[in-house]
Amino acid sequence: MGVVRTVVFPALRLVVWTLIAIALLWIAFARPDRDTGAAASPSAVVEPPAAVVTRGDVTNTVTLQGTIAADPAATVRSTATGEVARVRAAVGDAVQEGTPLFTVTVTVEPPAPTDPAAPPAQPTTRTVAVTSPVAGELATLDVLPGQAVSVGDDVATVSPGTLTVSAPLTQAQQYRLLAPPTTAQVTVPGGPGTFACTGLRTGNPAATRQSPTPDQGCADPYADPYADPSSSMTGANVSCAVPPDVQVFPGLSATLDVTAGTATGVLLVPVTAVQGSVGTGTVWTVAEDGTRTETEVTLGLTDGEDVEVTGGLTEGQRILQFVPGTDTPAGPGGAYGAGS
Secondary structure, eight states, rough: OOIIIIIIIHHHHHHHHHHHHHHHHHIIOOOOOOOOOTTTOOOOOOOOOOEEEEEEEEEEEEEEEEEEOOOOOOOOOOOOOOEEEOOOOOOOEEOOOEEEEEEEEEEOOOOOSSSTTOOOOEEEEEEEEEEEESEEEEEEOOTTTTTTTTTOOOEEEEOOOOOOEEEEEEHHHHHHHOOOOOOOEEEEEETOOOOOEEEEEOOOOHHHSOOOOOTSSOTTTTTTSSSSSGEEEEEEEEEEOOOTSSSOOTTTEEEEEEEEEEEEHHHHEGGGOOOOSSSEEEEEEEETTTOOOEEEEEEEEEEEEEEEEEESOOOTOOSSSSSOSSOOOOOOTTTTTTOO
């Protein structure tokens, strides 16, 4: 037993470790089926998703969030210089266009006599009525009998008693409403239900178009630098008149659905596949062999998800679903998708 422990076992261990070392060296350097290029190449290739040009219908409906406000009162200005003779209306009265509000006694100086010997002519007086320029309710009346007034003085205000729904526009929404219709469907939560408002118009207040002053700076220092610029407000808004028979109140919130065109049986592609938003754009077509080609297309209506293609593609053609180089798909915040 002493010989086995001191000679045989150590010899066997040495043989085993030697065989293990030889096997590891063979696996690492001498294995004949070892493919050095396989480890460097990826095991799978991720292809970008593709879409197919389809044919269908598209309706360009833009949904806006707005508020209801009372229309501003009209200012009444004196049309004569003289002394108030009689006040003919009171605050709160319903007036029509042309309703007399008060009268003014005007002194008319006579012309200079042509004959120096003739006695001087005496001045004469006449009465002039100052009237309401619009129909509505007399909101203020700032004259009293015997008060002196001059032409152009602000003497009263008339509230038209009408309401307007208005909503701000983002940059993308403004592009979608380049030619808006004249009506919109309005829904007031908890109100009378959906109704049509008329006289739809877009506006851009002059104050929002002024250049920033040196104190204002050129940009908002707290703005998100990664925010989609198409989702920012532009200062433009959409407004329309509330029908007089609809009972709503100033300050209420409202949703405007503005439909600016419908197209049926047209070629459609996802908005995420198009680079560009108005008139023309580009897509990347995919050939049978996988070759991608940047192709110019002409664009029509969009519903925020699909966009009409009026030229440059054919039905069934394969295109990339997303514009190459974009970090995230352009969804509701994209050029067409901003605002539903």
